[in-house]
Amino acid sequence: MKNWHCVLIFCCVLILAAACDKNPSGPDDNAATLNDAEKMALDLINIAGWEAALPEALKKYKPQAIPSFKREVLTGNVVHYSFLVKNGSGTHDLVGIHRVVKEQKAGQPIKTAKNLFLQHGDSKDFTGMFLNGVRTPHIADDFGIAIFLAQNDIDVWGIDQNWALVPASVTDFSFMKDWGMDNQVRNLRLAVEIARKARTFSDCGDKALNLSGYSSGVMTGYALLNEEAKLANDKRMVGGWIPVDCLFKCNDQPTREVWSAVYQSYKEKVTAGEYAEVQLFPLAGQAVRDDPDGASVLIEGFTNMQVALFFGAAQVLDPLTFHYFAGVMESDFPVDFQYLGKEACFDFFIDSVPYETHQFMVDYCATISGAIEVPWDDHLGLITVPVFNVAASGGMGDLTTYTTTLLGSTDVQNLVVRLHAAGEEVIDFGHIDLFMADNAEALVWRPILTWLQAH
Numbered sequence: 001m002k003n004w005h006c007v008l009i010f011c012c013v014l015i016l017a018a019a020c021d022k023n024p025s026g027p028d029d030n031a032a033t034l035n036d037a038e039k040m041a042l043d044l045i046n047i048a049g050w051e052a053a054l055p056e057a058l059k060k061y062k063p064q065a066i067p068s069f070k071r072e073v074l075t076g077n078v079v080h081y082s083f084l085v086k087n088g089s090g091t092h093d094l095v096g097i098h099r100v101v102k103e104q105k106a107g108q109p110i111k112t113a114k115n116l117f118l119q120h121g122d123s124k125d126f127t128g129m130f131l132n133g134v135r136t137p138h139i140a141d142d143f144g145i146a147i148f149l150a151q152n153d154i155d156v157w158g159i160d161q162n163w164a165l166v167p168a169s170v171t172d173f174s175f176m177k178d179w180g181m182d183n184q185v186r187n188l189r190l191a192v193e194i195a196r197k198a199r200t201f202s203d204c205g206d207k208a209l210n211l212s213g214y215s216s217g218v219m220t221g222y223a224l225l226n227e228e229a230k231l232a233n234d235k236r237m238v239g240g241w242i243p244v245d246c247l248f249k250c251n252d253q254p255t256r257e258v259w260s261a262v263y264q265s266y267k268e269k270v271t272a273g274e275y276a277e278v279q280l281f282p283l284a285g286q287a288v289r290d291d292p293d294g295a296s297v298l299i300e301g302f303t304n305m306q307v308a309l310f311f312g313a314a315q316v317l318d319p320l321t322f323h324y325f326a327g328v329m330e331s332d333f334p335v336d337f338q339y340l341g342k343e344a345c346f347d348f349f350i351d352s353v354p355y356e357t358h359q360f361m362v363d364y365c366a367t368i369s370g371a372i373e374v375p376w377d378d379h380l381g382l383i384t385v386p387v388f389n390v391a392a393s394g395g396m397g398d399l400t401t402y403t404t405t406l407l408g409s410t411d412v413q414n415l416v417v418r419l420h421a422a423g424e425e426v427i428d429f430g431h432i433d434l435f436m437a438d439n440a441e442a443l444v445w446r447p448i449l450t451w452l453q454a455h
Contacts, residue, residue: 033057034058036190037190037197039064040194041198041200041201042058042201043066044083046063049107050109051108053202053203067085071107074134074147077102077103077104078102080127081098082097082098082127085190087187090175092166093162095162095165095190096165098157098158099157099158099198100130100131100149100150100156102150109155109202112154112155113207114453115157115195116154116452117195117210118158118159118214118217119188119217121214121217122215124164124353125161125164125353126146126158126160127351128348128351130145130146131144131146135351136351137347138341138344145435145440145445149449154449155199155204159187159192163179163353163355163356164356166354170355176275176276176357176358177359178359179275179359180360180362181219181360181363181367181376184220184223185223188221188224189237193237208236208237208238208240209237209238209239210238211238212242212448213243214244214245214246214434215245215246215431216360217244218243218244218247219246219364219367221238221241221243222376223367224237240385240386240388240452241385242387242389242451245390245392245400246396247403248367248403249367249368249377250402252399255368256369258320259369260365262317262365262369263369266361270359275358277355277361278354279352279353280298280311281311282351282352284308284311285308285350288308288346289350292305308342308346309334310333311324312327312334313325313326313328313334315426323426323430323431324430324431324432325338325340325345325431325433325436326394326419326427326429327430338427339433339437339439340433380403381407383408384407384410386411388414388447388448389412389414390414390416390447391414391416391417392417392428392433393418393425393428393429394426394427394429394430394433395433395434397418398416401414413451415444
């Protein structure tokens with residue numbers, strides 16, 4: 001009997017070995033060895049039709065459908081790919097991912113090592129912030145930093161956070177209750193990893209990507225870098241960092257007090273069960289477009305034009321000199337803008353998202369103000385990536401440089417765009433001027449391009 005057992009075992013071993021030779025990756029076509037980002041990158045490559053340079057094992061993966069995909073020509077041979085991915089089981093657990101890139105022929109992006117991944121800030125999505133002319137009547141179709149960089153052979157990627165995709169028709173925001181900093185970082189890491197894997201699989205190199213966060217996107221970017229600082233180098237997705245015009249940590253007490261008050265305000269809203277904020281930009285923009293001289297429903301006693309100009313160029317975080325656009329002032333009230341036309345500004349307002357999550361505002365205001373201890377700043381000294389900090393004198397300006405002094409990075413550059421004399425910050429180049437002003441390309445976009453070309 002023992003001999004028969006040996007024969008049977010030996011035969012089983014031979015059968016299993018033969019099966020493994022025929023299908024070494026198992027019955028799931030190697031899918032079990034891929035993480036979600038790798039699968040989504042392969043799904044994207046498949047639906048976009050990009051040329052791929054895949055190892056044999058990955059060629060066995062069976063691509064899946066993705067929720068949404070679009071390709072549009074922006075100008076010349078620069079195109080915009082956009083698609084959605086799921087990052088959770090809920091109806092609104094969607095993340096938008098974008099790629100703006102030059103094509104060598106239709107449907108085939110150029111292969112370039114130069115890259116940048118863009119994270120938008122409050123009130124906006126990727127297209128509204130970085131492709132300003134795509135959905136707007138009074139801004140040139142080819143205007144936007146993403147187009148400018150792509151025309152100069154940068155492979156530009158970006159994200160729509162899940163709250164930026166919530167339709168205006170939604171009225172129950174309970175699903176946003178926990179959409180704070182952790183939600184943002186999780187979405188951003190997934191999106192950056194998809195971009196990196198898609199570039200790797202399509203023969204653009206496998207290096208970590210350059211990341212830029214704008215406005216509150218700076219908060220998300222720093223939080224991701226803080227998280228990655230604990231990881232081994234080969235697990236990190238970000239290789240260079242361009243924060244644009246926002247604080248992360250602050251050593252100026254009056255400024256911290258401003259953000260502490262904002263933190264307390266949003267904290268009370270969340271405690272009261274209010275999880276989303278209606279964005280004022282589109283309301284103010286549409287009102288001034290429809291009836292400029294009509295009475296505003298947003299600020300009593302003002303016309304729609306006055307409210308739009310106030311939102312655009314006044315000190316919205318008084319007593320800080322921070323403002324969105326550099327204004328032309330009469331009796332300390334804005335009557336025009338210095339570096340772009342009114343209609344372009346109103347387009348920018350209208351082309352904004354309807355809602356934003358309160359919990360994210362709670363988390364990022366707490367981080368800036370130090371109102372409570374947060375986990376997103378525990379490892380800043382371990383961050384060693386090259387940094388190019390960009391700011392506007394009439395935005396967050398010199399206050400943005402403090403966080404860079406807390407990092408372990410040795411390659412740190414600062415650019416604060418300043419067009420007025422010291423003490424005139426209240427009318428100097430503004431927060432949104434960095435991406436919308438007529439002179440933004442020369443003052444901001446080109447220095448960013450130069451930095452990317454050197455890194």
